Amino acid sequence: MTAGMLPVPGAHLYYETRGSGPLLLLISPGGGDVDSFHRIAASLAERFTVVTYDRRGYARSPLDAPAETPRIETHVDDASRLLAALTMTPAHVFGSSGGAVIGLDLALRYPRQVRTLVAHEPPLRQLLPEGERGTGDIREIYRREGTASAWRMFAARIGVPEAAGPFSGDGSRFAANVEYFLKQEIGSRMWARHDLDIAALRNSPVRVVPAGGRTGREYVGHRCAVALARHLDTDLIEFPGHHAGFHTHPAEFAHTLSQVLT
Numbered sequence: 001m002t003a004g005m006l007p008v009p010g011a012h013l014y015y016e017t018r019g020s021g022p023l024l025l026l027i028s029p030g031g032g033d034v035d036s037f038h039r040i041a042a043s044l045a046e047r048f049t050v051v052t053y054d055r056r057g058y059a060r061s062p063l064d065a066p067a068e069t070p071r072i073e074t075h076v077d078d079a080s081r082l083l084a085a086l087t088m089t090p091a092h093v094f095g096s097s098g099g100a101v102i103g104l105d106l107a108l109r110y111p112r113q114v115r116t117l118v119a120h121e122p123p124l125r126q127l128l129p130e131g132e133r134g135t136g137d138i139r140e141i142y143r144r145e146g147t148a149s150a151w152r153m154f155a156a157r158i159g160v161p162e163a164a165g166p167f168s169g170d171g172s173r174f175a176a177n178v179e180y181f182l183k184q185e186i187g188s189r190m191w192a193r194h195d196l197d198i199a200a201l202r203n204s205p206v207r208v209v210p211a212g213g214r215t216g217r218e219y220v221g222h223r224c225a226v227a228l229a230r231h232l233d234t235d236l237i238e239f240p241g242h243h244a245g246f247h248t249h250p251a252e253f254a255h256t257l258s259q260v261l262t
Helices: 034-044 072-086 098-109 136-145 147-158 171-186 198-202 220-232 250-261
Strands: 002-008 011-019 023-027 049-053 091-096 114-120 207-213 237-239
Touching (some): 011 034, 011 072, 023 072, 072 098, 098 114, 114 250, 136 147, 198 220, 237 250
Parallel strands (some): 023 049, 023 091, 207 237
């Protein structure tokens, strides 16, 4: 594994690369960092050059101006700049949860950089019934009761045991990631404010693969993945486990992802 830092407007991105072969960028979920995928990265590196990174504001990717309002578009630009720094050919991209939302917009806005986009349980709230689209209750719990209570509510809503979390290998980094996610991304309604242009995505030259877990089908992420597949008139690919199957079923998950990409 090699590590690097990439300066981008308003921040510096910490990233890691491992393996050889076609480039595969993994975009972490809300609250996660490079360790989100540490259980699948080694297996994938046998066939791909695997790139993981801390999104801006998380862990080792500090903001130059911490007061900036988080935006999906900014994260998409960051991913595009990271790809441009590492390869001149279209790359495979896998994103899970919030990372899948970023990946979908990346495929839409920078199609020449993306070969295949696997979107694992993206919380596209525009695809949910109107009464289920908000996160105001989580923001209110965070305001009244703090990080731990708000994270428990969020974890229950996506169908992931609280202890699984976004899987940072470092306890203090995990706590800081969750705090940033709840205060900045949930608090600013970054995810809720974003509307993906699904009609335009249907006409994209990028191969887009909606994916969901084999379990937890009643939860938000899986339901959104099913709806996305229907809107794109394509099949939903099922991966082992639930919303965090890459952590709970790493060998099977990595094998399925390799099959989808090749």
